[in-house]
Amino acid sequence: RILQVSSKVNSTWYPASSFSSSSVPTVKLFIDGKFVESKSDKWIDIHNPATNEVVGRVPQSTKAEMEAAVAACKRAFPAWADTSILSRQQVLLRYQQLIKENLKEIARLITLEQGKTLADAEGDVFRGLQVVEHACSVTSLMLGETMPSITKDMDLYSYRLPLGVCAGIAPFNFPAMIPLWMFPMAMVCGNTFLMKPSERVPGATMLLAKLLQDSGAPDGTLNIIHGQHEAVNFICDHPDIKAISFVGSNQAGEYIFERGSRNGKRVQANMGAKNHGVVMPDANKENTLNQLVGAAFGAAGQRCMALSTAVLVGEAKKWLPELVERAKNLRVNAGDQPGADLGPLITPQAKERVCNLIDSGAKEGASILLDGRKIKVKGYENGNFVGPTIISNVKPSMTCYKEEIFGPVLVVLETETLDEAIKIVNDNPYGNGTAIFTTNGAIARKYAHMVDVGQVGVNVPIPVPLPMFSFTGSRSSFRGDTNFYGKQGIQFYTQLKTITSQWKEEDATLSSPAVVMPT
Numbered sequence: 001r002i003l004q005v006s007s008k009v010n011s012t013w014y015p016a017s018s019f020s021s022s023s024v025p026t027v028k029l030f031i032d033g034k035f036v037e038s039k040s041d042k043w044i045d046i047h048n049p050a051t052n053e054v055v056g057r058v059p060q061s062t063k064a065e066m067e068a069a070v071a072a073c074k075r076a077f078p079a080w081a082d083t084s085i086l087s088r089q090q091v092l093l094r095y096q097q098l099i100k101e102n103l104k105e106i107a108r109l110i111t112l113e114q115g116k117t118l119a120d121a122e123g124d125v126f127r128g129l130q131v132v133e134h135a136c137s138v139t140s141l142m143l144g145e146t147m148p149s150i151t152k153d154m155d156l157y158s159y160r161l162p163l164g165v166c167a168g169i170a171p172f173n174f175p176a177m178i179p180l181w182m183f184p185m186a187m188v189c190g191n192t193f194l195m196k197p198s199e200r201v202p203g204a205t206m207l208l209a210k211l212l213q214d215s216g217a218p219d220g221t222l223n224i225i226h227g228q229h230e231a232v233n234f235i236c237d238h239p240d241i242k243a244i245s246f247v248g249s250n251q252a253g254e255y256i257f258e259r260g261s262r263n264g265k266r267v268q269a270n271m272g273a274k275n276h277g278v279v280m281p282d283a284n285k286e287n288t289l290n291q292l293v294g295a296a297f298g299a300a301g302q303r304c305m306a307l308s309t310a311v312l313v314g315e316a317k318k319w320l321p322e323l324v325e326r327a328k329n330l331r332v333n334a335g336d337q338p339g340a341d342l343g344p345l346i347t348p349q350a351k352e353r354v355c356n357l358i359d360s361g362a363k364e365g366a367s368i369l370l371d372g373r374k375i376k377v378k379g380y381e382n383g384n385f386v387g388p389t390i391i392s393n394v395k396p397s398m399t400c401y402k403e404e405i406f407g408p409v410l411v412v413l414e415t416e417t418l419d420e421a422i423k424i425v426n427d428n429p430y431g432n433g434t435a436i437f438t439t440n441g442a443i444a445r446k447y448a449h450m451v452d453v454g455q456v457g458v459n460v461p462i463p464v465p466l467p468m469f470s471f472t473g474s475r476s477s478f479r480g481d482t483n484f485y486g487k488q489g490i491q492f493y494t495q496l497k498t499i500t501s502q503w504k505e506e507d508a509t510l511s512s513p514a515v516v517m518p519t
């Protein structure tokens with residue numbers, strides 16, 4: 001039954017025939033349990049980044065459609081919040097099963113719209129699935145606190161309660177994982193949710209919504225709108241939306257944090273990054289070089305936790321030629337082609353930006369040891385491909401170091417000591433992730449303690465915490481005070497209500513008004 005549902009969803013957005021036919025499939029809105037065609041006169045083309053062919057069109061939702069979506073969230077909230085926690089948990093338990101059964105289909109949509117390799121797209125779904133699985137522990141995660149007998153006959157206890165309507169705004173680079181950081185956690189707590197996926201990659205979110213509906217989520221509990229700035233402003237300003245989860249660039253995140261906060265909403269915003277991998281000369285060379293290459297170039301560098309900067313300490317600088325050799329061997333191809341290690345960038349504009357940043361490195365005195373700017377991929381000559389690129393002799397003042405490149409480009413700095421490396425990392429404004437490669441426990445410990453970055457890997461290149469922890473990027477990589485998923489995620493999507501109750505035995509009834517502050 002489930003697979004039938006899946007193929008029906010598939011034919012709604014991307015029928016197999018659509019690529020040869022002239023009509024381009026349209027992405028629907030999801031309002032009050034129905035997938036509906038937008039009445040908008042403004043549409044955005046969705047391209048396959050490997051070919052730049054248009055594979056679909058997504059609407060910029062009209063004001064009336066966005067209002068209808070929030071109204072549906074608001075209507076559905078009281079009953080959903082009142083649904084027993086065990087029933088909400090059951091929906092999520094069914095959901096994790098349906099995601100597993102449809103994982104390949106979700107991954108196919110991701111590769112089609114986003115470009116990453118199929119294997120990597122499956123990883124994208126899998127890491128989101130882990131959050132859904134974690135959300136199934138809601139019966140423990142939402143426990144309140146109690147303190148009996150705070151004074152005679154009096155007990156104190158607190159509940160964690162949902163906020164109401166929450167909203168999510170997602171980026172293009174993880175079309176499944178990041179929406180799954182958001183609505184499953186919010187909804188299992190009893191909130192209803194308005195999702196705005198990235199306009200470049202809406203397909204995975206739509207299929208995920210269908211699967212959630214099939215899992216038993218009542219109509220109106222999840223609604224989906226599409227669009228860009230107008231949809232974002234609508235979310236930031238709507239009085240019925242209590243909290244916003246954002247993941248994306250600093251430009252958008254800082255704006256949304258400020259506008260949403262000014263309107264009295266909770267906002268959590270995960271943003272850009274410049275992640276450093278510090279390589280000590282005592283590191284396991286084979287392991288370290290493979291880890292660096294995988295983490296710098298995997299997903300064409302379009303990961304917020306990509307290890308985009310290597311800091312080679314002391315003798316480790318001699319490893320550069322081998323690093324280049326390994327990067328050269330990576331296979332660049334369309335994400336659905338067998339053996340592809342990395343696919344294209346999301347848009348021609350993204351490719352141009354990445355190439356300009358590589359140019360800036362050359363102009364500002366760095367050395368381009370491996371140059372992916374002119375790569376041609378046979379059969380995909382129109383794709384947005386950039387091959388693995390390594391820039392050495394980079395200084396912190398250079399543009400290619402200061403900007404988040406978000407492409408398959410590794411910039412390399414060199415230092416004589418660990419202390420100098422730590423200073424470089426701590427002077428960088430971003431604090432998303434970092435890694436140290438060493439076989440010396442004391443060095444690893446010193447690095448983990450001294451470095452001012454929210455997520456640290458020791459011989460682990462992309463230290464994204466599993467969902468029983470939280471995603472804890474810091475400094476310019478995050479705005480807000482409560483992180484995504486894990487215990488923090490539950491805190492973000494709930495508010496505390498504290499009850500002080502007194503049950504006296506009859507003969508202890510007050511004989512006169514108590515006008516003095518109780519102590």
Ligand code: NAD
Pocket residue numbers: 169170171172173174196197198199227228229232247248249250251252253255270271272273303304404406432471473477
């Ligand atoms: P983006 O900021 O361009 O888009 C994210 C969302 O914001 C989209 O839904 C988009 O419609 C909307 N948006 C874009 N520009 C806007 C603007 N000026 N005003 C209002 N809304 C706007 O980000 P992207 O290019 O889709 O994603 C890449 C960025 O996301 C990178 O900087 C990457 O580091 C970051 N990212 C961070 C994390 C993290 O957890 N820290 C995870 C993934 C991606």
